[in-house]
Amino acid sequence: xxxxDPGILWIEEPQLGLSGRMYLPIYMHGLTTTFRHMKNSLxxxxxxxxxxxxxxxxxxxxxxxxxxxxxxxxxxxxxCVACFLCATACxxxxxxxxxxxxxxPDREKYPQSxxxxxxxxxxxxxxxxxxxxDAIELTSLYNLTGRSRxxxxxxxxxxxxxxxxxxxxxxxxxxxxxxxx
Amino acid sequence: MLLALIKIAILLGGLMTAAAYFVxxxxxxxxxxxxxxxxxxxxxxxxxxxxxxLGQPLAxxxxxxxxxxxxxxxxxxxxxVAAPIVILVAALSLFAVIPVGSFLPSKVAGHPLSDGPIEMxxxxxxxxxxxxxxxxxxxxxYGVILGGWASNNKYSFLGGLRSSAQLVAYEVPMGLGILGAxxxxxxxxxxxxxxxxxxxxxxxxxQPLGFVVFSVAAFAEAARLPFDLPECEQELVGGYHTEYSxxxxxxxxxxxxxxxxxxxxxxxxxxxxxxxxxxxxxxxMALDGWGHPGELWLWGQALVRAGVLLGxxxxxxxxxxxxxxxxxxxxxxxxxxxxxxxMLPLGLINFVVSACLEQLQGTLGYAWLRWVAIALAWIxxxxxxxxxxxxxxxxxxxxxxxxxxxxxxxxx
Numbered sequence: 001x002x003x004x005d006p007g008i009l010w011i012e013e014p015q016l017g018l019s020g021r022m023y024l025p026i027y028m029h030g031l032t033t034t035f036r037h038m039k040n041s042l043x044x045x046x047x048x049x050x051x052x053x054x055x056x057x058x059x060x061x062x063x064x065x066x067x068x069x070x071x072x073x074x075x076x077x078x079x080c081v082a083c084f085l086c087a088t089a090c091x092x093x094x095x096x097x098x099x100x101x102x103x104x105p106d107r108e109k110y111p112q113s114x115x116x117x118x119x120x121x122x123x124x125x126x127x128x129x130x131x132x133x134d135a136i137e138l139t140s141l142y143n144l145t146g147r148s149r150x151x152x153x154x155x156x157x158x159x160x161x162x163x164x165x166x167x168x169x170x171x172x173x174x175x176x177x178x179x180x181x
Numbered sequence: 182m183l184l185a186l187i188k189i190a191i192l193l194g195g196l197m198t199a200a201a202y203f204v205x206x207x208x209x210x211x212x213x214x215x216x217x218x219x220x221x222x223x224x225x226x227x228x229x230x231x232x233x234x235l236g237q238p239l240a241x242x243x244x245x246x247x248x249x250x251x252x253x254x255x256x257x258x259x260x261x262v263a264a265p266i267v268i269l270v271a272a273l274s275l276f277a278v279i280p281v282g283s284f285l286p287s288k289v290a291g292h293p294l295s296d297g298p299i300e301m302x303x304x305x306x307x308x309x310x311x312x313x314x315x316x317x318x319x320x321x322x323y324g325v326i327l328g329g330w331a332s333n334n335k336y337s338f339l340g341g342l343r344s345s346a347q348l349v350a351y352e353v354p355m356g357l358g359i360l361g362a363x364x365x366x367x368x369x370x371x372x373x374x375x376x377x378x379x380x381x382x383x384x385x386x387x388q389p390l391g392f393v394v395f396s397v398a399a400f401a402e403a404a405r406l407p408f409d410l411p412e413c414e415q416e417l418v419g420g421y422h423t424e425y426s427x428x429x430x431x432x433x434x435x436x437x438x439x440x441x442x443x444x445x446x447x448x449x450x451x452x453x454x455x456x457x458x459x460x461x462x463x464x465x466m467a468l469d470g471w472g473h474p475g476e477l478w479l480w481g482q483a484l485v486r487a488g489v490l491l492g493x494x495x496x497x498x499x500x501x502x503x504x505x506x507x508x509x510x511x512x513x514x515x516x517x518x519x520x521x522x523x524m525l526p527l528g529l530i531n532f533v534v535s536a537c538l539e540q541l542q543g544t545l546g547y548a549w550l551r552w553v554a555i556a557l558a559w560i561x562x563x564x565x566x567x568x569x570x571x572x573x574x575x576x577x578x579x580x581x582x583x584x585x586x587x588x589x590x591x592x593x
Contacts, residue, residue: 003587018567018570018571021570021571022566022567022570023570027507027508030507030508031503031504031507033507034214034503034506034507035503037213037214037215037216038210038213038214038503040216041212041213041214041216041217041218042213045216046212046213046216046217046218047216047217048216048217048218049218050218050221050222
């Protein structure tokens with residue numbers, strides 16, 4: 001493309017007003033913004049926290065994307081129907097499901113094994129979006145640590161235990177909240 | 182002799198500590214302005230006591246000292262080592278003539294300390310003090326250029342060149358700003374300039390235009406934002422100290438902070454009345470103990486004066502730091518046009534106007550003329566400022582020629 005191409009739209013920079021040309025009035029305005037932020041931080045309204053001493057405040061745990069959990073139904077069975085939608089949706093390929101014929105009459109399949117490699121996971125929440133029965137959910141547990149790679153591959157029992165640990169604080173997504181089951 | 186050595190020891194210790202803690206303050210302020218908490222965890226080593234992170238400077242210093250000091254193979258070794266030394270020596274020796282208060286009484290608890298009152302300057306009574314300050318602050322630029330040149334690296338070299346051009350450009354308006362104050366005080370001795378202000382009113386009030394010109398130039402001389410072009414990270418990596426590490430880098434960084442402290446001291450001493458504060462410090466140059474003869478009163482007055490001066494300097498430095506996180510950096514051509522097209526004429530106007538007003542007051546000598554002179558000075562400030570901004574020599578951003586097609590486009 002040449003400089004005189006008719007397709008180029010040349011835009012004139014807008015002229016500054018008098019206060020802009022005088023620099024200081026506008027700069028003073030900026031200075032008040034900085035000062036306000038400094039004042040608020042000094043009054044204890046800083047956004048960050050001193051982490052190990054102080055836990056961060058999570059505004060809405062329902063939309064936080066932390067560690068996964070596998071939900072249980074009302075009879076305490078795993079809710080998952082082994083449809084593989086989460087594993088398909090996962091961009092990091094971190095979900096591994098082995099399906100088997102269900103021992104229960106209300107569904108055909110259930111996951112014999114359900115493993116998530118938390119080290120590969122990018123916490124995008126696609127699995128949660130894809131799940132047709134709201135079986136997999138991301139909790140607000142953010143401090144996910146382990147001493148080995150093996151430990152960070154969460155199997156079905158571990159994921160169900162995350163549910164047991166969190167379901168009181170973070171209820172399962174109900175039909176009122178847009179859930180399916 | 183002993184007295185001078187004691188003064189030097191106190192000054193050096195004080196300056197180094199101040200520079201270290203100003204780094205901490207700057208980091209904390211940066212954090213507060215960005216809604217963070219900032220470094221607050223380092224306290225007393227080997228304990229769990231965290232005194233608001235006041236141990237941080239110690240940790241920073243240790244880190245710099247213990248880090249590997251790498252000298253790249255492509256540098257000019259002698260100059261590479263000399264540059265940080267030059268810049269730090271210049272930045273420190275500049276403080277020899279800068280007063281940190283007025284006088285200390287000559288006696289403590291009846292024991293004489295010296296023959297007369299002790300001036301709170303390492304080298305008292307230097308009549309060319311301002312010239313000395315000027316000369317040494319120019320040598321600091323030399324250190325920057327040496328560092329850029331010796332690094333043998335295009336980014337460092339560009340940083341060095343930029344800073345040389347910038348500092349040469351801003352020495353001129355800075356000198357013009359100072360000239361007004363020198364003219365009004367009739368001396369180049371910093372203590373006498375303060376005394377003149379205690380007597381006649383602060384020069385920031387009497388010559389507001391000079392104060393503005395000097396402050397802008399002081400920001401540029403200290404290479405602080407919005408004028409920190411020599412080390413503009415986005416364009417030049419680290420600027421002139423890209424190739425430096427460890428202790429040498431520390432020397433550069435300390436020298437930069439010392440420049441800021443110097444600029445704050447000069448602003449306070451030349452324009453904001455030094456140790457003088459109306460109704461608090463007394464206004465005669467010698468200590469009078471607020472009219473009480475006792476030695477305790479004299480010491481009290483001496484300490485209040487030092488406190489006032491250092492308090493003002495502290496406020497100016499906090500302002501420097503606030504400005505750093507507020508105002509964006511100038512583009513290089515804007516920086517240059519601000520120096521040559523705006524600050525230089527403003528400095529000249531201030532010089533001419535304050536010379537005329539001085540002469541007028543000196544000749545006629547009416548008391549009411551003083552207030553007229555102040556009013557006139559402020560009118561000149563606003564008039565000149567608005568005039569310069571209407572000319573738009575810095576904000577005018579459009580190309581001076583219409584865009585020409587490239588030669589390669591013409592051939593195609």
